[in-house]
Amino acid sequence: MDPRRGVLPDTDVLVRGATIESVGKQLRAPAHATVIDAAGALLLPGFVDTHRHMSETALRGVGADWTLGNYFQWMVQKWGPLMRPEDIYAADYMGMVDAVNDGVTTVTDWSYAMLTPEHADAAVDALTAVPGRARFAYGNGLAPDFGWVVDGRVDRMLKNRFTGRRDQLVTMQLAMDVNSPTDDARKALEFARDRDLPVTTHAGVFGFTGDAQIEFLAGTGSLSPSYTLVHAAALTDDAYRIIADSGAQISIAAESELNGGQGYPPTAKARRFGIPVSLSLDTVAWWSGDMFSMMRATLNADRGLAHLRAHEAGKAVENNALRAHDVLEYATMGGARALGLDRLIGSITPGKRADLVMLRTDTPAMTPTSNPVGQVVFQAGRGDVDTVMVDGRVLKHRGTLVGADLRRARRLIEESLEYLRSKIPDREWEQAMNPPPGATARY
Template identity: 70%
Template sequence: MHNLGIAARPTPRLGQPVLFRRATVVTMNPHDGVLRDTDVLVRNSRIEAVGRHLEVPANAVVIEADGALLLPGFVDTHRHMWQSALRGVGADWTLGNYVQWIMIKWRHLFRPQDIYAANYMSMVEAVYDGVTTVLDYSHGLRTPEHAEAAVDALFDVPARARFAYGNALAPDLGWVVDGRVDDMLDNRFSSTDQLVTMQLALDGISPTDEAKAALDFARARELPIISHAGVFKAYEDAQIAFLHAYGALSPSYTLVHGGALSDESFRLIADSGAHLSISAESEDSAGQGYPPVSQARRFGVPISLSMDSVAWWSGDMFSAMRATLNAERAMVHHIAHQQGNVVVNNDTRAMDVLEYATLGGARALGLDDEIGSITPGKLADLVLLRNDTPVMTTVHNPAGHLVFQAGRGDVDTVMINGRVLKYQGRLVGVDLDRARSLVAQSVEYLRSRISNAEWEEALIPPPYVARQTWRSQSV
């Protein structure tokens, strides 16, 4: 046994069949559930078979899982990857602090090479952590050159990503129809059969001619849309009412946060089939609004999970699941106690949030026919956890274990599109050293443009001050 508890084998080469033997397979397929002592065979880019005692193909690499948890890769449906060089700067920030420092003061400092470095590191981090698909909510793209740099970085790591083209620096949504998005579609996204695909990230939506033109543009080109929504004192019910009235809400629309929306807005979202991306680590700390799991579940709005930005919080989907379930259960218990009652059984379960983090994200991106569950015929985006640490001994309740016990440090093997990118705890064909070097250069440049006094003020915000209202230029 090697140091990760999985029997050591040669690193699988690209194109080699891989057989995961005797794993505890958390399929996220409602027909199969959790399958213990089960094999999963991957050939080329797809899952060929799931079952016991599968025949080993010639030239296959066999990974003896010995009961280790095998699950579909996580899908993060909202991450501002361009901010990753500022990791952890905003640990004590509110949403107002974030708007003040990154979106107003610092975003103009980012050069195309800074966008590239941050996106490249963010992709490497996602692979390392078992996030096999990430939506890059790329709203720092003030020029076409910035957008090209962001896309270059996504393509330069062989992982699955959705490039959500945004430009929160623009005064309106006119940038959507000025030719730059069409150029990007024609030059980089003419094929849908690639690991990196594209959609739009639209913020500041209101009943303007520019917004209507942008929504018409997306509809004509069948581009999905993602928008921040239901953010306290920023994007509230009026935005949802307009999107509904204009016929823009649909299953290809994802709304992020949602905590400041009314029941009527949730009814409109549910009727449209649109999705909700909950970023509980962010919402719990920053003030967008309480994570609206209960509302979404009550109205039947499909949920996915996301990390927002590592400038504030972690990029760890295990933490996202934990934060989401903790917030939801805490509120349910709190309301019950206020009414003099106790909750006998929890309604939202560990398996629910595990689904949000995998298949729910795949559904939000329109990829659930291809990823999100361990099902024969689907693309092989898989994560195998180690099984020899104290926290991974022993596993009685796989879903509960993944939510409350495991962490990204337990990720042993990551496979994306049938290609092993992390094996026995080490990245394979993914250049972490290059990512670190690029980010170091970017940080050196950005810090040269930010005074020490300004930097220290950002790191240590003033003591709490209540304000009746605040209004952001963008979120």
Template identity: 55%
Template sequence: MSRRTLLGAAAGVAAGAGILAATGSAHAEPVTARTPDFARGRPVVFRNATVVTGDPRIGTLPDSDVLVSGQTVRAVGRNLSAPHNAAVIDGRGSILIPGMVDTHRHMWQTVIRGLGAEWTIANYFSWIYQQWANFWRPEDLYASNLLSMAEAINAGVTTSLDWSQDLKNYEYAEAAAQGLIDSGGRARLAYGYSFAPPHEWVTSGDVARLQRERFSSTNQLVTLQLAWDGTGLPEEPGFPERPAWEFAREHDLRVTLHSGVRNWKEDHQLQMLRDNGFLLPTNTYVHCGTMSDSSYRMIAESGGNVSIAAESELNAGQGYPPTGRIHGHHIPISLSSDTQVWWSADMFAAMRATLNADRGIDHLRAHAEDKTVVNNNLRTEDVFRFATQGGADALGLGGRLGSITPGKRADLVLVRADTPSMVPLINPVHQLVFHAQRGEVDTVMVDGRVMKHGGRLLGDGFARARRLAEASANHLRERIGERQWADAQNPGPYQVD
């Protein structure tokens, strides 16, 4: 699928406008009584909301306003003055929060959503890695990314890292990038190919070309970094990945790595990075459930960060979510959803799963010693920060995103608190973590543009994403075959090897 074909498929999309944005295009849904005119360039003011800023200097403000002008939060407070032409969003009975950030999601797999609900990591490797990955075409990556971004924005996830591990060549990489760009959301394409060692593909010229042609600016909604499955094996001599790491450093690209996964690159990876000078503060280590304390200390000392995918780790078996241990080493944490083959792009679920896993293991360990946990260690405020500012920090965007702070970009989410599951509103953060659902997400703004309002995505982007994704799912089902398609949804009986 060529770039010309992709751009042709995206005809009707204003350049850079985003097909999910309310831009006043010919395809936008008609303005209703509940939908103000969100014309590009028009200021927006949220009125009378409970504002959970995520900024410790400002805190949580009841019955307060947030003024947005252009791409930026201009002011936060009560009874703010606003330009006469500002669009007004009524925040009464709602909570305004920073946009949530997912730091590890294999978006290319979204078109087979739910197929692997019964899987372990062994099933995943068997089906996806060993058999099916070659069935994806560039247009399937495009469709999957477009749908995955729509799902994220709908759920209040304003920034998503696409851990894109099936980029066989430049055509695939450009298709994945275009899907993210056309969504209108904020994203990070983590360029990867899990079917060859990184030093073979990072320096082939495709990454440099993509950076030059599509990601020459770091001040755009979709930006670039690298992703690969760890570094070296104990039996391998030397450090063969050195050229990939040197490329990343020379091109100012962050790296995200699957790390600390059971029986695969547990502590050796960190030792190799340390010994070769690539234990960098810009590295994100995903999972980290089977590392020793010495590895955690190395990450802490380096300034690196960890992405926890608790739903994935609890279900698939990479290793028990190490949130408490990571937190105890003062390592920055972000949250992620991993893949929609199993789970959703729902950061409310991710926050709950993280707390549930950490508190559950604390109780289990205490009970094993005939003791009782009196006060919980990990708190709701912690996981809320992981899902917002922690994610922004992990992507190197913490100075621009992650809190509702004047001067930061306006990535905002209005969550209804007048629903049966949220009334009465007693503690906003407690209830956001334990009671809120995606259905309570009323309004989503990305970079100052309203993408969802009144509980509905604006524009016709989702309808198009759905059509393309269903076509891709049909293609993959045909390639996989009906027998495997059925068998994969119902693997054999419980087994331990």
């Protein structure tokens, strides 16, 4: 994903400490080096996820048939307030293990349910307990206003848990859903700017937020390259122009948008207006947790809409606009750029940190390998992730986690689910798992 180098066949990578030292043909390994035989394999930069609600990991899969309304009904209004700090720890710990196992070397924990300082501490404790790279996006979506931003909680976290160095494995930003132009929202946004804290916001969500939200953020001077707008789907061209002019980023979660109804994944709008794009998984309570699914969902949505519009006009699409290389860039360099880490990670470039993923090519789905980028996007899956390295440290090798405690993660998350189920009546659980079917749409 280094544009100066492109795709390189039969090439070696030398990692010294945490850093990629060199990339080239037949590199000589130092006498003391550990050699990982990657002959025939595909090596790519680690995936970067810019939006995942990791606190919901214990409720994996419960929302398979949900819409966005179902999600708010059950997850936000009823079950989110049940979570204790130990549930947050278990969810984030398992979420980090899950991410590393799937080749997501950097994950943004969009911490929606930091009800107390103890909840926030538990999240950071879990993120730092697994040696992957993470962004703690401090949020409290269940609070009535943004008083939690300015009342000392965020400053305490900055002082006690974060050094301000961007090369530490776990860094911080704010996760604030600025849905209306209130005075406390202005104060919270000013607070973030004063501390040079990046911000992420759910934006352009059908029925909740539209152009007025973007206009307010722009009017306060908040939109910038360090501001990430999640979904950003239900917007007009005027709003996309504002986003493009500000340099702000978009995080697209195509599985979520297509199934939940936030709006149609705006990849075509992003291309038209030149808005930087990253990809995200949203929540495993609803969707799959791997970047391979996200890349495919993004391509499917973009191309499917292009074909539909062409057919409605009695025409056919001659060549696809969004390419496999584009979505792989979204999933790597795009995510690094959104988090302000593109000088550190996102491509296999000498001098950058060694966040690397090696895929097997001897599986049936990957044999033979003719088009590396296309096969990563359309053929590869979790089961092909052989080796994962973060900051020069091997966390998975030969398909087995070696730098993360899966047994502990499973025990903690199962205990958390047992507790949550004890607080959720059986009837409520069944209603949530099986919402009534909607009317059949006519296409």
